[in-house]
Each structure stands twice: as C-alpha cells, then as structure tokens.
Amino acid sequence: MFFFLKGRTATSAALHCLGIESTAHTFGVGIVSDDGRILSDVRDVHVSAPGTGIHPREAAEHHSEVAARVLSEALKKAGIPAAKLSGIAVALGPGLGPCLRVGATVARALSAYYRIPLIGVNHAIGHIEIGTLTTGAKDPLVVLVSGGHTAIAAFSGGRWRIFGETEDITIGNLYDMFAREINLPSPAGPEIERLAAKTSDFLPLPYVVKGNDVSYSGLLTASLSKLRSGAKLEDVCYSMQEVSCSMLAEAVERSLAYTAKKELLLTGGVAANKILQQKLEEVAKLHDAKFYVVGSPYTGDNGPQIAWTGMLALRAGLRTGISEARVRPKWRLEDVDIPWRDGSA
C-alpha cells in the first residue's frame, strides 16, 4: 500500500470516497481519501421540539431539504469534483426507514449520473471503523453506544460478533426518554451529564446486569417515579447516570474477561459522556487493556464514518448494484461480512 502511494502525486491519483449518513436525526456527507484523511465533514442535525422524540417523517423532511446544500458544501470543502470520486457510500441501515430513504435516493442518483461505484454501508460498522481510524486501535473489544445501539462486539472469523447488548432499550434511549418527560430536547445526554455534575447525592435505583447484557427499562421507570415523588432533578440525573454507566461498565468488564482482548474502544454518540469514558477507562486498566475513545468530532453520526467504511469496502472489491441498494432498517452489525479485516480468534 505504502509503495503504491509513494510513486504518485497524492492529490491527482489518490482514491476518494464520499459517504452519506441519514439513519436518524443527522444528514451528513463526508469525503475521505484512501490514506485515511478526512477531507470534509458537513452535517445538518434535525432538532426535535422539546418534550418530543425524533419523528421519522419530520426528520426525513428535514433531510430532503438540506441534502443538496450539505452535499455541495462537502464536495467544495474537499476540493474534489463529484466526477472524480472513486466511490459513493451510503448508510443503508440500521435506522429509521423514511430517513434512510433520503440518503439512499441521493446516493443512487449520484452513482447513476456520474457512473461511480455505489457501496451500501452498515451504519454500526461505520461507528466502529471511524473509531479504529481515529484511534489506531487494531483488534479492540468495541463498545457501541448511541440512540440506536448498546452493544459489545469483537471481531473474529470475518465478522463482528456480539458479546453483550441491551435486552430492552439502549442507553441513548434511556437518556432521551427520560429527557422527553422533563421537556428537554433529544439527544439529551449532554444536558443530563451537566445536571448530574451538580451533585453527589445518590438515590438507589435498579441495577440490572444479566450476564454480559444490561436492561435499562426498569431504571427508566424507577428514575421517572423518583422524580414524580419529589426527588431533585439533579440527584435523579446523577443516580441514573451512575447506575446506567456502571451497569454497562460491568457488562464490558465481563466481556473483556471473556474475550481477553487487549484493547477497548468506545464509539457512538453516547461515547461523548465523560462519566462513561472514565468508568470504561477503569475497566480497561483492571484488565491491562488499552483504552480508546473515538475522535471527539466523530462520536455523533457523521458522513466520514460512512465514507471511510465505504473506502475499506471499495478497496476490498465490494460494490452494491443500484437496484440492490435498498434500505435495511433492521440490518444487524453481526450479519455483515468484513473482508478487509484480519480475523483473529
């Protein structure tokens, strides 16, 4: 690879892949080069009204409105004309159907018009790949936390294998559904973290770990009922954050002991939570593993995560026919074959 690049002038001959992200509230477009440089990252986030969750149709309408502008800004910032791209990658799932269809439509049109190969990408794999790209982690146990995922995975035998996950709602859902009740806009993680930092008065709340799995629905109900029975909002935020992050830390520790991996990578939107970062860093230390957190601009959904995964797939010879590029709202990350990684048992 290195020698291959060396003989060329970097700008004229390098490969460039564009990636489109539209799985939930973010419409994002990014462009990356094959040496892993992120040349542009433009996003427009649909903000739902306080006290309501993300509405799939409203978010999709937002995406349709901003798509053309986000796309042209991303091309302009990268300084790459669309016709010179080597691949168009798009997140086909998992995510909200109406939102996914906006990204897929734009991608199919671009690919057909410019005759550039199309690559359908799994959004969760995108979170993992941008995590390894920005941290240099080689063979980590991955903790993927967001509105759509709470999963613990490790790579072996050509696929990411799930070692633990939530058995009901995700950690992102827990925070967002709690926030909805108290009229905060979602994603609400940062606001809950800010309120929690004001206190250290701990209220007992249900701590539910099942093997390497967690279950957050009881914690949500109990947190809301504490609030209704007059507990201070800060104390409830603090206690809910402590319990939810500790539960996940324990599930991660169990998975780390089970897999004996020597690297731990935290990625996805909730990876921005400092308390969760601290707890997982402690877990890594206990098992002599190196701890990594995805580069800070790339915790939330973004175009580069799709572009980079598309680039890896493109180099591995993968293509998606335009007629096969249908959205897959429930696409599981463990069902994706990954030919570009060395399998390790």
Place this chain on the structure above:
Amino acid sequence: MVQPKLIYKGAEAEIYLESWHSQLVIRKSRVVKPYRIVELDEGIRRSRTAHEATMMQEVRKLGVPVPAIQHIDPESWTLIMEYIQGPTLKEELYVLPANKKRSRCSDLGEILGQMHEGGIVHGDMTISNVLSEDGRLFMIDFGLGDFSKETEDKGVDLLLLNRAIKSTHYAFHAPLFKAFLKGYSKAVGKKRCDETITKMREIERRGRYFERG
C-alpha cells in the same frame, strides 16, 4: 501448606487456589470495582456473595453438580468452595471431536433444564461458567442467579448461552445449540422448551435497533 495462588481474574471476582483446613479449595473474592461509587459497589458485592452461596446450595438440592460451599464470609465478600479442576466447557469445545462436542452440549441442556424445572435460573449462562471434569459438567458462578419460574428469565439463560456459543464457536454454532436444545427439551418437555425458545427470540429482537428514539 500451599501458598494462595491467583488462578483466574474474572470480571467480578478473583479466584485463588489455596489450602484451607488441609484441603485444596477455591477462594472466590469479590473485589472492589473502582468504576462504581462506594454506595453502589458495597451493596452489590455483599448481596451477590451471600446470594451466590444460597443459589449453589439450592441448585445442589436439585441434583445439579456444583462445587460444594465450605465457608461464607459476606463481610470480606468471600466464598470458599470445593476445587473442581476444569477445563471450562468453552476451552473443552475447542479440542473435543464433533460427536463429543454435541454430547457435552446436550448434557448441559439437560442440567440447565433440571435447574429451570426446579425454579432456578442461572443469570450468567455462558460456556465459561461450566466446568468439565472427566466428562461430568459442573455449573459455577451463581452471583446473578435467581429463583424464578418466569419464561422471560429462562429465555435470558438460553439467549446468553446461544450467544456464547455463537460468538466463540461460530463454525459449530448450529449443531451445538441444537444438541443443547435436545438435552434441554428432554428435561423440561417439548412444550416448555418451545415456549422458552420463542421467548428467547423475542428478547433478542427487543434490544435491536429501536424504531423510536
């Protein structure tokens, strides 16, 4: 006199092999978790230690092989129990011939079924929590176990076990889980076995991508 020797550092506890009243025993100590605040950590460790001992005695009464508990000290979060050498079923499945792999999984199905019929769920049902000594399977690690006749809780045991086999022995996953279910069905009957499998699938779907954020 044997010096205490750390033989396994698990997620929850440190496992020492040591001599105790001139016997070779296992000492399981639940250690402080620096990632949990003290208010949370102490309660969890104390209750799981006492609880694990209770569950092991009860499981034993059902005729399911478990190491015998010799001593409980909830104040130092420690259990002393009979030493079963192992290997774990997870390790053994790597080296056994295919027919033996299947028969071990079927045996495991039978003893887990026996537990479920007796109203006890394991709560952390993986193939590293099963020791195999001369072909006889011992269940260990009952810290997350519980008294329950709920299909939901039994479904979680099946789900965790299915995933444990799938994630580490993926090449043999289908025949091994099928063999497990054969043994399980033998112990609980076909009807209950089918109900629990249905519940397992339902739980698995629940945690996947959530349609409303």
